[in-house]
Amino acid sequence: MKKFLVFALLILVIAGLAFSAKLKVAFIYVGPIGDAGWTYAHEQGRQYIEKVFGNQIFTSFIESVPEGAESESVLRNFAARGYDIIFATSFGYMDPVIKISKMFPKTVFMHCSGYKTAPNVATYFGRMYEPRFLTGLIAGIMTKSNIIGYVAAHPIPEVIRGINAFALGVKYVNPEAKVHVVWSNTWYDPATEKEAAISLLDIGADVIAQHQDSPAPQQAAQSYGAYSIGYNSDMEAFAPKAYLGAPVWNWGPYYEKVVRDVMNGTWKSEQYWGGMADGVVDIVVSDLVPESVKNLVSVFKEAIIEGKFHPFTGPIYDQEGNLRVPAGEVLSDGELLEMDWFVDNVVGTIPR
Incomplete structure (x- = not known):
């Protein structure tokens, strides 16, 4: 024993x-x-x-x-x-x-x-603004009413930057369309986010985009016979008759890198901001989107990955008509990270 x-x-x-x-x-x-x-x-x-x-x-x-x-x-x-x-x-x-x-x-x-x-x-x-711009291209082409709704989360630079990138994509293909913003002040509250989407659908929005974690805005769009743009992951199963696509995250490879760096003793403090070229962000496009539009998205995606196009290339004007980015210039990372203003085809205000 x-x-x-x-x-x-x-x-x-x-x-x-x-x-x-x-x-x-x-x-x-x-x-x-x-x-x-x-x-x-x-x-x-x-x-x-x-x-x-x-x-x-x-x-x-x-x-x-x-x-x-x-x-x-x-x-x-x-x-x-x-x-x-x-x-x-x-x-x-x-x-x-x-x-x-x-x-x-x-x-x-x-x-x-x-x-x-x-x-x-x-x-x-x-750099979620990269695929956000691409989904804006889709929304700008697919809208018939030229009223596009955006259910916004919290008024921080990340969310504002995403709205602007999306709106710039819309404007690139459809200068007549406007992006109407309603704030939910939530990250995950399906009931509140659904009501925010409905308020936009009630004013004639026929495409709904979002920055929250639930599929509720997309489900609201489907119930109204409208289109939707998701966020974070592929949510097609929740609103298959409405879903056009989404900007999505792919954290696995980056998490792998961090773990390996710590294991190898090579980790160091940094501020990482990766884009589609790194694979940390991407876009999914559903079969509701015509092939011609898919091809356009592919062209711009490749240009962004290769560094030949930047969504925040001027001229860019704000809602008051002020020139924020001169023709041919690009907003710096610092300016993007501190963004607190809307581009000129956005309808709505930023709570202060």
Whole structure:
């Protein structure tokens, strides 16, 4: 019996050492993993690295964590439990990440969509404005009423930049069309987002775009016999009679890179902002879109990837008629990241 107990204890010690040798990676999500949108896309990235690294890593996640101070305890708990990397996947986690990172200098914190860094904190995001512009091309051609609705989330530069990129795509193919914006002030609230979409459909919008995580705006569009543009992931199954396509995220390869860098000891704090050329953002186009329009989208997509076209190339005017970007010039990354104004074919205001 004594030999058996010693052997069992040895097995437990070996198992414990094997577990501790694994890189521990945590994810904090702002919504439920089944939202079919933003959180779902990040969860697909987590599952991707599990398949890539197998038993080399151990991952965990917590979903529906409120932004702001309430996320501090979740961040602290993961770090205190020895997680090597913590991916905080929403803008509102920014200040809590910076605060908690100072308490755990050996932990790598990755904050999605923010702008504050530290020696052990990096930021990452994607140039979603690139596929947003492409979906604007589709909407501008497919509209008949020239009233295009956009259900906007929160009035932050990320959302404003997306609206403008979409509107510039619309204008490129249809100067007569207007993009009407209604704010939901939500990331994931299907009922509120559906009502916002209906308010746009009631004024004659025949295409509805969105920046939230639920498919509710697309379902509202389908119920009205209108078209929809999704976001975050391919949501065609939720509104197949309305769905034209969506700008989508592909986080897996980037998450793989971060994990490898940490494993290899080459990780460093940076502000990553990748585009379609990196594969972190892309567009899906449904079969409701005519082949001629698909071909146009493909041409512009390739031009963007090759660096031959930028969606924010002037001349670009704001709603008051001011020239914001002279002909031939392109907005800098700094200007894009701080964007707080609408282009001239957007109808709506930005809450201050």
